[in-house]
Amino acid sequence: MATLKVGLVSPEREVWSGEAKLVVAQTIEGQLGILPGHAPVLGVLLDGSVVTIEPADGSEKVHAMVGSGFFSIAGDEVSVLAEQAELGAEVDVDEARQALADALAAGGPDTTAERRARARLTAAGVAA
């Protein structure tokens, strides 16, 4: 079976790379599931969303929080570029909870901080 070559990169490092069966990313307009053989797409990521990668070797799904960025799909190669990217396993849950509480307390119309904090908690696998 064909697989996707996936690279999840932030400016500071390569967060995750490898072969995958399925990648799910969220654009401003909605979720997008990517399987091998997908048409070339260049999409804008929703700031503060979760990208899910299902590795080809059958190991556990990888969840990652992404901030502002985009993804490109071309010939079974998926690159996710985000200015902020963090794997669910790396999230400091207490710190993310605190960030969410701060964002909620600050209120205001800018919900990016709140969305990011929620995405971090979702990626870490705990309920926000």
Added chain:
Amino acid sequence: MPAQVRELRQRIRSVKSTAKITRAQEMIATSRIVKAQHAVAASKPYADQIVAALSALVSHNVGIDHPLLREQPEDLRSAIVVVSSDRGFCGGYNANVIREAEALAQRIREQGREPVLYLVGNKALTWYKFRDREYAESWTGFSDRPDFASAERIGRRVAADFLKSDAEGGVGEIHVVYTEFVSMLTQEVQVRRLIPLEITEREDDGSGPVPPAYEFEPSAKDALDLMLPNYIESRIFHMLLQSAASEHAARRRAMKSATDNANDLIGVYTRLMNQARQAAITQEISEIVGGADALADSGGE
């Protein structure tokens, strides 16, 4: 003369402690160069990908138009971003950057434009402050270990100023003066124009892969709106990382020659001290011999 010997001994002690400090600085810098090079390597995938995506975007949209790509000949102010270090002890590193920045400012003035300075790093900041020169903005505190958030702050500010007109305090073009890390021994000061971005048509020899016909989600314009600032920030991040690596390399070299000089000085002083001590001993012996002779001459009779 014992006084001279003591003085030399003191001097040797002081040079030795200086050598210890410079030696330690040299070793710290050496280890940080490796780290800085790793950081440069780690930032490469992102930079490559963004260039690839951007060129795919541009090649599919003939007649692409974006404020960040437009020349602004009516704006007569030019921004110079000077990337220097926060700390000294790095030889000519900062002097080279500032000299190049001043030369660029001179060239800009000769074109009838007005240079506006954006300073990165404490050394550039104090240089301009000391001379009571004006600057638009300064950032300090991350020169030896730049993070992307700093690059983002700088990128946002200069891009925002570029989009303003002269009257609002904006600028018409943005240059960056930074130091490129060529090798451990060579670092070159570079002057680059960052904005407006130039789209260069690459010679298509047919060998490269044809970029796929992308669909855009939600639209090509949105993608470009997001990608151009990201690209600028990634360029700035690259320049900061290069400068950081260069700073450590320059510091290592400066500290190495300082240590070498200190060791040479210790050798010279040690020889002088031995000479002085030997001279004192010789003199004492000849005095004793002379004294004994005199005594024998007088007491023998």
